[in-house]
Amino acid sequence: MPELPEVETYRRFLDDLVVGQTITEFEVKDAHVLATDEDTLRRALVGCTITATRRLGKNCFLLLDDGHVLVLHFGMTGDVGAYRDEADAPRFTRVALHLSSGLRAAFVDPRKFGRIRLADSVESYQLAKKLGPDALDITAAQLQEKLSRRKTILKPLLLDQAITAGLGNWIVDEVLFQAQIHPERRANTLTETEFSGLHKAIQLVLHTAIDHEATYRHFPASFLIHAREWDDSATPGTDQHHYCPRHPQTAIDKAYVGGRATYTCPTCQPVPAA
């Protein structure tokens, strides 16, 4: 599933491809991915110039010169591509924006859970979808303010897009591992130092993932994700990826928290007292 790091990678790709370009044609190969009707989209898009791109959580936005925004949400399997000739259209291209450069920007989505819609602005979309600040933009003070009075366990709060937008399941596990906090700690029991560590860990995990264009095999050996992906790329030819990078004798534990598969180091992340 495209998470914040994938969507940021898509946004950067689109930024190079579409900014400054006028949309000459709006081509729909499969209307299933449209959340605004096709005629409305065509009328709104054709003739507009794309002035900028933005991202909020897992949503990507193309800003149009008439003030509207095109919102791209990638669902389970969404991706982007570019091509010039119809014969080169990526497989599973559902929608294509034909650009004044002669190139076409493709919205590719094998399983068709992605959605394309028109919105008045990024801010109105954020309000309508009840999205909190982007996980890369949220400050340590904002994070503490939103969490420090909550008596519920931490992991579902960090997954809640209304608190901060863009943290998915593996990202939250990695953040909590890096911050050395158990996912079932009640948010109101965190110290100021732990909140600060949590914020630093969010920045570390997201920047690392974006720097590696979300290719998890290339993440540093200090990351928990290698245990989750059963991937020995960081410790080739050994089974060390089943163990904590900080505690080579301690096996990474898998459990379910709030119904979601959750990986922890029992030594780094002690279970909270009942």
Ligand SMILES: [Zn+2]
């Ligand atoms: Zn450990």
